[in-house]
Amino acid sequence: MQGKGRAVCVGADIDTDQVIAGRYLRTKDHTIWVEHIFEDLDPSLARRMNGAVIIAGKNFGCGSSREQAAIAIRESGVVAVTAPSFARIFFRNAINVGLPLIECHLPCTEGAVVMFDFAEGWVETQGKKYPVKPLSPRMQEILAAGGLVNYMRTCR
Amino acid sequence: MGTLSERILGGTAGEYVDCSINRAYVHDGTGVLTLEAWKNMGEKGIQDAAHLYVLFDHIVPANNSTTAVLQHELREFACSSFLQFSDIGGGICHQIMSEGVVLPGEVVVGADSHTCTLGAFGAFATGVGATDMAAIWMTGETWFRVPESVGIHLSGTLSGASEAKDLALTYVRRLGMDGATYRALEFIGEGTAALPMDDRLTLCNLAVETGAKAGMFYADEVTVQYLAGAGHEVQRQEPEPCTYQKEFDFDLSDIVPVIAVPPRVDTIRPVSDLVGLPLDQVFVGTCTNGRYSDLARFARIVKGRKVAVRTIVVPASRAVLQEAIRTGVLADLVDAGCTIGTPGCGPCLGAHMGVIGEGEVCLSTANRNFKNRMGIGGEIYLSSVATAASSALEGEITQPEVS
Numbered sequence: 001m002q003g004k005g006r007a008v009c010v011g012a013d014i015d016t017d018q019v020i021a022g023r024y025l026r027t028k029d030h031t032i033w034v035e036h037i038f039e040d041l042d043p044s045l046a047r048r049m050n051g052a053v054i055i056a057g058k059n060f061g062c063g064s065s066r067e068q069a070a071i072a073i074r075e076s077g078v079v080a081v082t083a084p085s086f087a088r089i090f091f092r093n094a095i096n097v098g099l100p101l102i103e104c105h106l107p108c109t110e111g112a113v114v115m116f117d118f119a120e121g122w123v124e125t126q127g128k129k130y131p132v133k134p135l136s137p138r139m140q141e142i143l144a145a146g147g148l149v150n151y152m153r154t155c156r
Numbered sequence: 157m158g159t160l161s162e163r164i165l166g167g168t169a170g171e172y173v174d175c176s177i178n179r180a181y182v183h184d185g186t187g188v189l190t191l192e193a194w195k196n197m198g199e200k201g202i203q204d205a206a207h208l209y210v211l212f213d214h215i216v217p218a219n220n221s222t223t224a225v226l227q228h229e230l231r232e233f234a235c236s237s238f239l240q241f242s243d244i245g246g247g248i249c250h251q252i253m254s255e256g257v258v259l260p261g262e263v264v265v266g267a268d269s270h271t272c273t274l275g276a277f278g279a280f281a282t283g284v285g286a287t288d289m290a291a292i293w294m295t296g297e298t299w300f301r302v303p304e305s306v307g308i309h310l311s312g313t314l315s316g317a318s319e320a321k322d323l324a325l326t327y328v329r330r331l332g333m334d335g336a337t338y339r340a341l342e343f344i345g346e347g348t349a350a351l352p353m354d355d356r357l358t359l360c361n362l363a364v365e366t367g368a369k370a371g372m373f374y375a376d377e378v379t380v381q382y383l384a385g386a387g388h389e390v391q392r393q394e395p396e397p398c399t400y401q402k403e404f405d406f407d408l409s410d411i412v413p414v415i416a417v418p419p420r421v422d423t424i425r426p427v428s429d430l431v432g433l434p435l436d437q438v439f440v441g442t443c444t445n446g447r448y449s450d451l452a453r454f455a456r457i458v459k460g461r462k463v464a465v466r467t468i469v470v471p472a473s474r475a476v477l478q479e480a481i482r483t484g485v486l487a488d489l490v491d492a493g494c495t496i497g498t499p500g501c502g503p504c505l506g507a508h509m510g511v512i513g514e515g516e517v518c519l520s521t522a523n524r525n526f527k528n529r530m531g532i533g534g535e536i537y538l539s540s541v542a543t544a545a546s547s548a549l550e551g552e553i554t555q556p557e558v559s
Contacts, residue, residue: 013333013334013420015524015526017524017526017527017528017529018526018527021506021528021529022505022506022507022529023506023507025185025507026185026215026220026222026223026226026507027222027226028188028189028192028226040527040528040532041527058334059333059334059337059367062333062334062367063269063524063526064268064269064505064524065186065267065268065269065283065284065285066185066186066285067186067189067285067286067287068189070285085334085337086337087334087337087367088337088338088367088369089269089283089284089285092284092285092288093285093286093287093288096285096287096288097287136172136301138172138299147287148193148287148288148290148291149193149196149197149287149290152197152198152200152290152291152294153196153197153198
């Protein structure tokens with residue numbers, strides 16, 4: 001899997017309440033999550049999600065197990081999320097909904113081009129390549145299928 | 157040989173394993189997405205419905221038509237597919253599973269991050285997302301990376317007004333919000349023996365606030381006796397030689413009452429530093445501190461007096477509420493001016509009731525104080541039950557009384 005997007009920088013320890021607040025969870029309408037994504041962190045972020053690669057600090061996605069957080073990011077048009085570390089439930093959720101995650105410590109300049117290639121195991125920004133920690137074989141298969149729903153439809 | 161996680165999951169740390177799931181549960185929030193994902197997977201059947209649970213706790217009773225429709229659909233599905241079902245008022249999913257359901261050595265998954273609470277029984281219990289849960293409904297199994305473990309050595313005994321919650325916040329502070337990401341916490345040492353099951357549940361509950369996959373106690377005499385009370389005969393789990401990735405020591409006699417200040421669980425201050433901070437609301441409940449022993453402790457402090465600030469008490473389950481009625485604790489709480497909510501999560505997640513307004517401050521016995529969680533512009537301080545009770549009486553943060 002390869003991808004390319006513009007960097008959007010966020011801080012460390014971004015919890016899933018900040019990705020999508022509890023007050024917007026009681027719906028199956030994904031457009032509501034897209035509309036209110038990161039509202040409590042920075043309401044202007046929602047407009048910059050399409051085509052973005054989010055470059056986050058450590059422990060991205062901590063807190064609640066709400067899968068709406070991963071869905072909101074994917075549905076907003078985010079290409080991938082990078083962070084030095086992810087909270088584990090968010091990590092599984094993201095792969096399960098087909099959102100690529102890149103475990104890597106990257107410098108972030110707002111709007112800089114970020115490219116990645118999972119097969120070759122690198123991510124590149126501002127003229128420098130960084131190695132990417134590979135996903136487990138199972139997670140690679142799930143991501144390649146476009147998420148766990150497709151994986152279960154086709155593989156089981 | 158090995159850590160409790162390694163023994164239960166059947167692998168060594170770092171290895172990927174496929175595991176049969178002994179019990180799997182969702183609540184009204186995550187269950188809706190689970191059902192949707194399960195349908196999208198092709199509705200290929202349910203594996204072992206007797207060990208799948210749907211437990212309504214997050215928005216109970218439903219607050220509006222949208223929620224009511226979503227809950228109706230999930231309720232109908234749970235009943236028609238013969239899943240174990242607990243409707244509104246039954247209580248918090250983790251609490252229900254702790255009332256004689258989860259047993260030592262089991263692999264338990266819940267579609268909620270605080271599933272780690274149930275590691276108190278010597279089970280491997282961890283949170284998963286809705287889509288993972290849908291696959292578990294379908295196959296009865298999932299994959300895990302066997303976690304490395306962190307040893308939390310406990311010695312001594314809690315003293316004065318200090319509670320397990322103070323120890324929990326103290327260890328979260330020491331490890332940090334990502335101090336145990338991908339790892340399991342094992343609570344070990346001679347200090348564990350004196351901790352009753354309710355304290356163990358509180359300690360395991362906060363494990364995920366360090367990023368941990370699980371928080372676990374070895375089943376011992378306390379576990380055996382607790383489960384015997386629920387009609388289960390279980391064996392103790394003896395620790396075996398194993399390797400911890402990191403180890404931390406806590407002398408329980410050093411633990412003092414603390415408060416986590418917003419917006420992070422790992423930022424704590426001694427209560428003494430915050431005395432006098434005005435409060436708008438006190439909330440007692442949740443999967444952290446909504447058990448009968450918590451309500452009873454709160455009642456002992458407020459009994460015969462009046463709270464000086466609006467105070468919401470939400471029992472963690474119907475069984476907790478029934479016990480509080482039977483013993484008179486509920487009457488003491490109501491007489492002291494507390495408002496009682498439907499057993500469930502209550503205002504913790506800021507979705508339907510007990511929401512705080514902009515600029516308001518809530519002292520809560522819950523486990524999260526993230527920005528805006530209980531209401532936009534409101535601030536959440538986290539404390540023990542005794543600190544919450546003494547503070548409710550004064551309307552400001554107050555040193556806890558020994559109850």
